[in-house]
Structure formats: structure tokens, C-alpha cells
Amino acid sequence: MTQARSKQVSLQDTRYYHLISRCVRRAYLCGEDDYTKQNFEHRRQWMVDRIRFLTSIFAIDVAAYAVMSNHYHLVVYIDESEALAWNDYEVCQRWQQLYHSHPLVERLHKGESSCQAEIDKAQEIINQWRSRLSDLSWLMRNLNEYIARKANTEDNCKGRFWEGRFKSQALLDEKAVIVCMAYVDLNPIRAKMADTVQTAEYTSIFERIHDKASYINNKVKLPFTPKPLMGFMGKEHKNSPKGIAFSLLDYLTLVEETGKIIKADKRGKINEKICPLLRALGINSDDWLQLAKHFGKKYHQAVGSLEELNAFAAHTGKQWIGGHRQQAAIFH
Template identity: 50%
Template sequence: MPRPRRTLISLEDTPYYHCCSRVVRRAFLCGDDKYTGKNYDHRRAWVEEQILKLSEVFAIDVAAYTVMSNHLHVVLYIDVEQVNAWSDRDVVLQWHKLFNGTTLTQQFAKGEVIDEHLVVQLKHLIATYRSRLIDISWFMRCLNEPIARQANHEDNCTGHFWEGRFKSQALLDKAAVLACMAYVELNPIRAKIANTPEQSDFTSIQLRVKAALKGEQPKKLLPFIGNERINQPKGIGFSLQDYLLLVDETGRIIRDDKRGAISSNAENILSRLNIPTANWLKIVTEFGQLFHGPVGTLEEFNRYCEHLNKRRRHFSSSCEYMRSH
């Protein structure tokens, strides 16, 4: 029986989560539908645009994403410090980027004087909005619902477009985050709809490569900041160059028509993560089969389960791949 979402999210254990949504109908999210002969590639743009839009509204950063023919993946970072740093007016303005709010919050956003007897009600609304702006369920709801409406309108039908629940996984350490990101961003390679990461349209890796060619990083994605140091801006504690090499070389190995070896720079990442190359390849190529819940070393996995009082610890043996033996 599925557990309530609130019992799967523990910000004390990790701010990183992998989410996946699948369509419920035979009609494709995007790509060619062999049954109808229609092409739905334009829907990829809908999804990417909405993902990047939400990254500017929620206090949730997007680390990676990809859009496949019948599902999508996102790796998210929940930024509690950011949402707590927002003023009450900031929170209302952020929420109004997606929803109209109420007459009371609209008055507050305009700087109008609020009657004293309505202040408590206003404070309650702001607290509700603040909690929703770091809520993965609200992020995924705001991602999936507009796409479903557009797709239903285009298909001239009604009913569910997505499965009832999106899948979410806690990523408990750096190795789990990088492995999941590589798994997500290499989806088009494994599905043979792209030959290289930079040719994988509507994916975060393509955005990173395009920006890297200009010596930049995408503003709407969680950045790589190199080795972690005190007072450094938030981001993933490895260099972008190392990560791009890691994804590229991993992609070369898992493809049937190419063979290669992990480059020395990428090997440095694996050494720092304490994961043997063979384990890394198994994790990245079989991530969806190996892990159906939280991902991390066995120690992190057990700590997470104990914290959330999870008695059943299915797939804990897969966590052994997250470290050397």
C-alpha cells in the first residue's frame, strides 16, 4: 500500500528528491505514436517551459530533468533557507505568479492597508503559501495539471492524463544525487532517441552543455560549484566539467555501438564518491530497477528509515552498490 507523501519527505535527512510522472493513456506525452500516426514532439516544449517556470516560482531548484515519450523525470533540491528568507510580501508575490490568491492577498500585494481583524487570516494564508512553495507535491501538481489540460484539449478528450501518483525518491548523499542525475540525463541515449547528451532535446544536460560553451551555467538550473567550501553559494559540490565528462563517458560505455573508458577526470569523481566503476555503471544503467525508494549508502538508508519509522526496508541490498566493498 502506498505511503502518504509526507512520510517519504524528510528535509532533515536530505533536500534532494527524484520525481517521475507517467501518462496513463496509450496516447504519447511526446514523440511518434505508432497507433495513431500522430507526432507529439511539440509537447516536450510545454513540459520544459513549465519546469523552468516553476523553478523561478518555488523555493525548489531543478538539478536535472528529461522528457521521454510516456514519462518525465526531475531531480529537485528543496531550498528551505530561501523560502524562510522571503518576506511575507515576497511569498505572496511568488504565489501570485501561478495563482490569483484571494482578494485579501491581492490587497496585501498592492501595498494596501489591511483591516486589523483580517490580519490573522492574512498571516494564515501566507504561512500556507510559504509551506506550499517548498512542497514537492505542489511543484509536481503545478507541473502536471497544465500539461494534462493542454493535452486533453488537443486530444479532444477528458479524464486522467497522468497516473494518480508521481513517484518520488529521497537521494540521501552526493553519490545518489549524481547517479540519479546521470540516470535521468542519459534516458534519451538508452532509448536511442539521441546519440549524444548535447543532442538530447528538452533535457537539462543539453542546457548545461549550451551554457558551458559560453563559459556559463544555466540560470534556471541548480549550479555545480566545485568542491564545497564554507560560505560558497548553494549548488552541487563538484565541478561542471567533471560532471559533463562523467555523463559523456558513461553514455559511451552503456551504448551498444560505442565502447570507451571512463576519463581520468570522471574517475576522480568516482574516487571521491568511493564507488567502483563497475558499480557506477550498474547504478546508472539500472537505477529504476535497483531503487524503488530512498537512495544512498546503506548507512544513510538505515538512518533515513529509522528517522521516519519505516519498518520495511525493501531494496536495501541495492544500496550496497553505492560504496566500495
């Protein structure tokens, strides 16, 4: 049975989530369809542009992404404090980039509200918009519906484009976040779509290496300052309200070395002297390679230590979270 999203998200446990959406049946998000010989590569840019547009409006940051042939991955950070810092006018500005305004809100801004009850209702609507602008379901709704409509129009068809609701996975600590980001960034190499992370276009690691998103569409005018990818803070993370608590150079080095082994499809071992991040994470080479290859298949719902998993289960009304045995040795 499908679970309510409120039972899959707990901001008191983590603000990081891994999101996945997959196309239904034979629908193609991107790539070339061997059956029809149609090429849908241009849709990758649709995804990058839309993600950039939405995250500039929402109080949600992207730490990693990968746009594949029939699915995509996002690792996001929900920043409620950003939404709370917006004044009411900015909330309305942001919401109206996606939806029509409400007559009561319009009357409030024009000073035409007729009574206190009308003012209170308008304020209630604005507060609801503020909450939705830091909500995963509303972000994914605006991403998936937009892409589905555009793809169906291009394909001259109707009906579902996405395979049900998006899947979400709570990343309960910094170790889980880094492992998941690496898994996402290595998707094109595992799928043999790219030989190296330097050529793995339409991924966050490509954007970080080349300091730009893949062929960013300069014609797209954003209503607010475009958000960059979430930054690596290194040793400065303790003084920053948000940011990935490791060195970007260490991360790039580790993912690049991992990609070489995955590409060779042979047993290999990562040198901890070359990749100090591996030692900092406390994960041995064999476990790291297994995570980089199978993280998305082995772990579901939430990833973290046993204590973190138990707390997440309690806060989301579950008896337990699957995968205790697999996670105990690594995420302790």
C-alpha cells in the same frame, strides 16, 4: 497502499529528490505515436517552459531533468531557506502567479483589516502559501495539471493523462545525487533517442553543454528572474549554501564516456584517469555502468548508505527501506 507524501519526504535527511511522472495507458507526452502517426514533439517545449516558469516561482531548484516520450524525470533541491527569506508581499506575488488571492489578504495589504483576528487569519494564509511554495506536491501539481489540461485540450478528450501520483526517491548523499543525475541525463541514449549527450535535447546535460535550454521559448515572460540549473561548485562547495559538490567538467566527461558505452551496447570499462570523478565517488567502473543503466529500476524510496537509510526510515515512520542489500556495497 499509497503512502502519504509526508512519509516519503524528510528534509532533515536530504533536500534532493528524484521525481518521475508517467503517462497513463497510451497517452503520449512527447514523440511520435506509431499507432496514430501523430507527432507530439512540440510538447517537450511545453515541459521545459513550464518547469522554468514554476521553479522561478517556487523555492525549488532543478539539478537534472529529462523529457521522454511517455514520462519525465526531475532531480530537484528543496530550498526552504529561500522561501523563509521572502517577505510577505513577495510570497503573495509568487502565489498569485498561480492562484487567485484571498479577500482577507487583499484587505490586509490595503490596510482595511477590521480587527486583529482578521489580521492573524490573513497572516496564517500567507504562511501557508509560503510553505506550499517549497513543497514538492504543490510543484508537481502545478506542473502535471497544467500539462494534462493542455494535452487533453489538444487531443479533444477528457480524463486522466498521468498514471496516478508522481513517484519520489530521496537522494541521501552527494554520491546518490550524482549517480541519479547521470541516470536521468542518459535517458535519451538508453532509449536510443540520441547518439550522444551533445544531441540529447530536452535534458539538463544538453542545457549545460550548450549553455541554454532546448529551444527556450523567448515569448514566455516570467514574473521573476528565471532560475538556471543548480550549479556545480567544485572545491568551492564548502563555502556555498547550496550547489553540487563536484566539477562540472568532470561530470560532463564521465557522463559522455558512459553514454558511449551504453550506446555501443557492449561490455566496456571507463578509464578512471580520463574520468577522475569516478575515483572521487569511490565507485568502480562496473558498478557505475550498472547504476547508469538500472538506477531507476533497482532502487526505490531512498538511496544512500545503510546509516542514512536507517535514519530516513526512522524520520518517515518506516520499519526499513527496501534495497539495503543492493546499496550496501556501493553507497557505503
